[in-house]
Amino acid sequence: MRVRFAPSPTGFLHVGNARTAIVNYLVAKKNRATMVLRIEDTDMERSTRESEESIYRDLAWLGIFWDEGPDRGGPYGPYRQSERFDIYRKYTEQLISQGNAYRCYCTKEELESTKKGAGGEAESYTYSGRCRNLTDAERKKFEAEGRTPTVRFRVPDNEPVVVRDMIKGPVEFNSSNIGGDFIIIRSDGVPVFNYIVIIDDALMKISLVIRGDDHLSNTPKQLLVARALGLPEPEYAHLPLIMGPDRSKLSKRHGITSVEMYRSQGYLPEALMNYMAMLGWASESGEEILPLETIIDQIDLKKLSKNAPIFDFQKLRWMNGMYLREYPIERLIDLFIPHITMAGYDTSAASRRHLTEIIAVLRTKCELLSDISSLIGIFLDDVAEPDEDADAMLRGEDSKKVITAAHDLFRGELTADNFAAGLVARVKDVTGLKGKNLFMPLRAIITGRQKGPELDQSMPLIGYEKCRKRVEYCHDRYCR
RNA sequence: GUCCCCGUCGUCUAGUGGUCUAGGACACCGGGUUUUCAUCCCGGCAACAGGGGUUCGAUCCCCCUCGGGGAUGCCA
Numbered sequence: 001m002r003v004r005f006a007p008s009p010t011g012f013l014h015v016g017n018a019r020t021a022i023v024n025y026l027v028a029k030k031n032r033a034t035m036v037l038r039i040e041d042t043d044m045e046r047s048t049r050e051s052e053e054s055i056y057r058d059l060a061w062l063g064i065f066w067d068e069g070p071d072r073g074g075p076y077g078p079y080r081q082s083e084r085f086d087i088y089r090k091y092t093e094q095l096i097s098q099g100n101a102y103r104c105y106c107t108k109e110e111l112e113s114t115k116k117g118a119g120g121e122a123e124s125y126t127y128s129g130r131c132r133n134l135t136d137a138e139r140k141k142f143e144a145e146g147r148t149p150t151v152r153f154r155v156p157d158n159e160p161v162v163v164r165d166m167i168k169g170p171v172e173f174n175s176s177n178i179g180g181d182f183i184i185i186r187s188d189g190v191p192v193f194n195y196i197v198i199i200d201d202a203l204m205k206i207s208l209v210i211r212g213d214d215h216l217s218n219t220p221k222q223l224l225v226a227r228a229l230g231l232p233e234p235e236y237a238h239l240p241l242i243m244g245p246d247r248s249k250l251s252k253r254h255g256i257t258s259v260e261m262y263r264s265q266g267y268l269p270e271a272l273m274n275y276m277a278m279l280g281w282a283s284e285s286g287e288e289i290l291p292l293e294t295i296i297d298q299i300d301l302k303k304l305s306k307n308a309p310i311f312d313f314q315k316l317r318w319m320n321g322m323y324l325r326e327y328p329i330e331r332l333i334d335l336f337i338p339h340i341t342m343a344g345y346d347t348s349a350a351s352r353r354h355l356t357e358i359i360a361v362l363r364t365k366c367e368l369l370s371d372i373s374s375l376i377g378i379f380l381d382d383v384a385e386p387d388e389d390a391d392a393m394l395r396g397e398d399s400k401k402v403i404t405a406a407h408d409l410f411r412g413e414l415t416a417d418n419f420a421a422g423l424v425a426r427v428k429d430v431t432g433l434k435g436k437n438l439f440m441p442l443r444a445i446i447t448g449r450q451k452g453p454e455l456d457q458s459m460p461l462i463g464y465e466k467c468r469k470r471v472e473y474c475h476d477r478y479c480r
Numbered sequence: 481g482u483c484c485c486c487g488u489c490g491u492c493u494a495g496u497g498g499u500c501u502a503g504g505a506c507a508c509c510g511g512g513u514u515u516u517c518a519u520c521c522c523g524g525c526a527a528c529a530g531g532g533g534u535u536c537g538a539u540c541c542c543c544c545u546c547g548g549g550g551a552u553g554c555c556a
Binding site: 111 | 481483484485486487491492493503504505506507514515516517518519539546549550551552553554555556
């Protein structure tokens with residue numbers, strides 16, 4: 001079995017495409033198939049080498065690796081469509097000489113006006129077939145006018161075309177309603193996707209095409225080309241499109257959609273991979289957080305849901321948090337450090353051991369790596385400026401008792417050696433407070449907030465000096 | 481407009497002609513553990529789009545309607 005992922009390098013890797021890549025990868029692994037990466041860069045205006053590079057990066061980050069592609073070669077190259085124009089030319093000549101394609105001299109403007117003239121919906125337009133049967137004289141005349149022709153595929157009348165689709169089952173079309181003779185070569189000589197995709201799939205011996213649902217309606221065109229050229233027809237699996245919360249195709253306006261953004265916001269590749277794999281599918285046990293091997297073992301195209309799923313950012317976050325907890329702590333440190341740095345802290349000032357201990361405490365409070373930016377200050381700031389909630393809490397009467405008691409204790413019996421264990425116990429003795437009434441004010445004094453990591457775990461990591469300063473700060477602020 | 485795809489809790493899904501008073505997960509709500517918020521554990525809320533058939537019996541099979549999506553490009 002051979003499968004392929006064929007992105008067009010016109011921007012960052014979008015999560016929708018990422019899912020296509022993921023499913024291709026999983027299916028390839030499961031079947032010990034070869035995965036081909038093909039770059040579909042026939043849109044000369046929008047394709048860039050930078051985009052291509054970023055796609056490689058994003059795929060690699062996700063943990064997706066391919067066997068053949070522009071970057072690593074293979075027996076069926078080149079793997080960039082822009083480098084295969086000679087190959088397509090031969091097929092185009094064949095189609096024209098067979099009468100399956102013809103040159104069309106209509107200009108964009110003429111086409112545009114017949115659309116309007118057709119009396120209404122531009123959407124209902126199909127090409128008139130004006131240039132279908134030009135005589136040599138007519139052709140000469142157009143050429144003399146300086147027109148550069150496109151090449152159109154002659155779509156046969158009333159011919160059934162069935163797409164063999166592993167997810168949807170057989171899908172039947174009729175050639176008469178796929179929109180008429182379509183352009184296969186632009187007037188500048190560059191071939192279009194719908195034409196060459198099937199040639200490349202055949203030449204690259206792709207046996208199963210896994211791609212987005214948005215390609216389903218165009219598949220009959222491609223199949224018709226294959227038929228005219230005598231090329232083999234692959235089997236298909238059209239994945240339902242991922243939707244935004246408003247049920248339209250997921251796009252930028254729905255939020256973060258590029259893989260690159262997920263990485264920079266602190267999502268883990270394993271979590272994104274896992275989430276995307278589970279979108280539209282369920283494991284045998286019903287569990288959702290699964291190691292890659294299990295997903296590969298259990299994935300089955302026939303069991304993929306036919307529904308277009310809505311991308312659930314919240315669930316992804318949750319899943320990411322679950323991965324954060326299970327991750328090897330050593331790797332996690334390196335992943336967290338850039339986020340700590342970005343939050344404005346000098347990580348080289350703290351020892352790695354200290355950082356490790358802090359992160360061991362904080363990781364359960366984070367869903368994203370970037371969540372640490374609002375929490376790390378608890379450990380590294382000198383003074384913990386109380387936030388709104390903490391401030392409200394500290395204005396209470398019990399809080400003042402706690403502040404005063406803590407303040408006195410730091411002036412007296414508490415030392416660097418005993419403060420962590422001693423503070424809570426002694427404040428309790430002095431004030432007679434306990435439970436929530438004791439802990440919440442202390443938490444507010446020490447951390448500046450009402451939510452956060454366990455106090456008794458945090459205090460030793462914050463350290464005697466900082467704790468003392470924070471107590472003094474609160475004493476100045478609330479008890480005078 | 482036309483063609484194609486799809487319709488189970490708010491969301492992702494399991495399910496298959498009777499075992500479904502429809503299962504799980506996220507979210508939400510409540511309780512418990514934690515001398516503290518959170519974590520964690522337990523519990524709750526909540527769905528077979530509607531109408532016709534077929535059948536002894538339909539969430540499941542068929543048809544229609546409605547709803548959603550995609551395609552219809554000298555984008556892919």
